[in-house]
Amino acid sequence: MGLDDRDALQILRDAVDPEHGSDALIRDFYTHWFATDLTARDLFPPDMTRQRTVFARAMTWLFGELIDQRAEEPVAFLAQLGRDHRKYGVTQQHYDSMQEALLVTMRTHLGAGFTDRIADAAHEAVGLFVGVMRGAADAEQTPAYCDGTVIEHLRVTRDVSVIRLQLDQPLFYHPGQYVTVQVPQWPRRWRYLSPAIPADRSGAVEFHVRSVTGGMVSTAIVAETRVGDRWRISSPHGAMQVDRAGEDVLMVAGSTGLAPLRTLIMDMTQHGVNPRVHLFFGGRFPCDLYDLKTLWQIASSNPWLSVTPVSEYSTDPPWATDYPDPQPPRGLHVRQTGQLPEVVTRYGNWGDRQILICGSPGMVEATKAALIARGAPPERIQHDPLTD
Known part of the structure; x- marks a missing residue:
C-alpha cells in the first residue's frame, strides 16, 4: 500500500518523533551515514545537537502530512530545502547515501516491527522526500549563494549591531524575506537574518543582528565582525508580505x-x-x-x-x-x-x-x-x- 498505508506511516512517524524518544534512532542515522559516506560529515558543524533536533522535527512533520494526505506544503518545503542545501555543497551522492542510511537505521531500530508493509511505506516516503529535494536542487539555475564584504559595522546598542555589506553580485529577494548567513568566525554554521533594506541592484545589503545569550553565531557577529570580513549568503526564504490593495x-x-x-x-x-x-x-x-x-x-x-x-x-x-x-x-x-x-x-x-x-x-x-x-x-x- 505504501503511501496509502496510514497505519504504517504512523509507525514511522512515531519512530522519528522526539516526543516518542527518537534520539537514539536519529543519532544512529547520522553515525551510519557519516561512516558510509565520509564526505557527508564535512557538510555539518562539529556540534550536531541542534541538527539532530531539527531533522527529527522535520521528519515527524513530513510523515504527519503524509498521514493527513496533504501534499502542497510538504512538497514546497522539500523543494526549498533542496534548493537551499546547494549552499552546503550537497551532491547527488549525498542524497543516495542519506536515503540508504536512513532506511537501514529505521530497519535496525524497528527490528521485527519493520514488516513488508512498513518497509514499503518507508521506501516510498523517504524516496519521495529525497526525490523532491534532489529534483528541485538539480532544476534550480540561480547561484546557491553569493559572497560579500563587510564595509561597515555599527554597534548601536550593547547587544545589537548594524552590519552593511557589498555583495560580489546583487542578491534579489522580496521585501520581508530572510536569508541564511555564514560568517568566517563560525564556518558551516548558518544563521537566519533578514535584510533591513529592499534588494539593491548595486549589491548593497544591510543586516541588524542581536546577540542572543548562548547564541554562538550572533554573539560572534556582534562582538567580532570587522570591516573586510567575507560573508556567504544563501538564496532567500519566506513569504511575509503586505497586500497593498488590502486592509490597513x-x-x-x-x-x-x-x-x-x-x-x-x-x-x-x-x-x-x-x-x-x-x-x-x-x-x-x-x-x-x-x-x-x-x-x-x-x-x-x-x-x-x-x-x-x-x-x-x-x-x-x-x-x-x-x-x-x-x-x-x-x-x-x-x-x-x-x-x-x-x-x-x-x-x-x-x-x-x-x-x-x-x-x-x-x-x-x-x-x-x-x-x-x-x-x-x-x-x-x-x-x-x-x-x-
Missing part, C-alpha cells in the same frame, strides 16, 4: 525583528498609494529602540505610517551612554512602557488589519496569542517560522 496594516517588531518590517515599509514608500501602517517597535530599554531616527525620517514624509515606540522599562541603564542616542526629533507617537503584547492589545484586537509580527520566538508567540485572545482572526496574522 498592523506591524509589531521586537528589537531586530524590525529589519524585515522596515524593508517592507521602505518598499512601500516607492508607491504612491498605500494602506495605513501602524508599527509598534519594542525593546527592553528606551536605548534599545536603535532605529527610531530612521523610522522618524520615513514617517515624516509618508503620512500613512505611524510609529509607536515601546520599552519594558521607562529609563535607560547606565551603560546606555556608551552607545548612540536613538531618540528622534518630535513627531512619533509618545513612547509607551510595558510588554509589547500588552501595549499592542490596549488599542483593541486589530482584527480588521493585516497583522505582521517579527522578533524573538517568545515575543512572536506571546503577541500572537494576545491578539487572538482579544479576537483577531489567526488567518490574518503573518510571521516567519519560529526557531529556537
Whole structure:
C-alpha cells in the first residue's frame, strides 16, 4: 500500500518523533551515514545537537502530512530545502547515501516491527522526500549563494549591531524575506537574518543582528565582525508580505525583528498609494529602540505610517551612554512602557488589519496569542517560522 498505508506511516512517524524518544534512532542515522559516506560529515558543524533536533522535527512533520494526505506544503518545503542545501555543497551522492542510511537505521531500530508493509511505506516516503529535494536542487539555475564584504559595522546598542555589506553580485529577494548567513568566525554554521533594506541592484545589503545569550553565531557577529570580513549568503526564504490593495496594516517588531518590517515599509514608500501602517517597535530599554531616527525620517514624509515606540522599562541603564542616542526629533507617537503584547492589545484586537509580527520566538508567540485572545482572526496574522 505504501503511501496509502496510514497505519504504517504512523509507525514511522512515531519512530522519528522526539516526543516518542527518537534520539537514539536519529543519532544512529547520522553515525551510519557519516561512516558510509565520509564526505557527508564535512557538510555539518562539529556540534550536531541542534541538527539532530531539527531533522527529527522535520521528519515527524513530513510523515504527519503524509498521514493527513496533504501534499502542497510538504512538497514546497522539500523543494526549498533542496534548493537551499546547494549552499552546503550537497551532491547527488549525498542524497543516495542519506536515503540508504536512513532506511537501514529505521530497519535496525524497528527490528521485527519493520514488516513488508512498513518497509514499503518507508521506501516510498523517504524516496519521495529525497526525490523532491534532489529534483528541485538539480532544476534550480540561480547561484546557491553569493559572497560579500563587510564595509561597515555599527554597534548601536550593547547587544545589537548594524552590519552593511557589498555583495560580489546583487542578491534579489522580496521585501520581508530572510536569508541564511555564514560568517568566517563560525564556518558551516548558518544563521537566519533578514535584510533591513529592499534588494539593491548595486549589491548593497544591510543586516541588524542581536546577540542572543548562548547564541554562538550572533554573539560572534556582534562582538567580532570587522570591516573586510567575507560573508556567504544563501538564496532567500519566506513569504511575509503586505497586500497593498488590502486592509490597513498592523506591524509589531521586537528589537531586530524590525529589519524585515522596515524593508517592507521602505518598499512601500516607492508607491504612491498605500494602506495605513501602524508599527509598534519594542525593546527592553528606551536605548534599545536603535532605529527610531530612521523610522522618524520615513514617517515624516509618508503620512500613512505611524510609529509607536515601546520599552519594558521607562529609563535607560547606565551603560546606555556608551552607545548612540536613538531618540528622534518630535513627531512619533509618545513612547509607551510595558510588554509589547500588552501595549499592542490596549488599542483593541486589530482584527480588521493585516497583522505582521517579527522578533524573538517568545515575543512572536506571546503577541500572537494576545491578539487572538482579544479576537483577531489567526488567518490574518503573518510571521516567519519560529526557531529556537
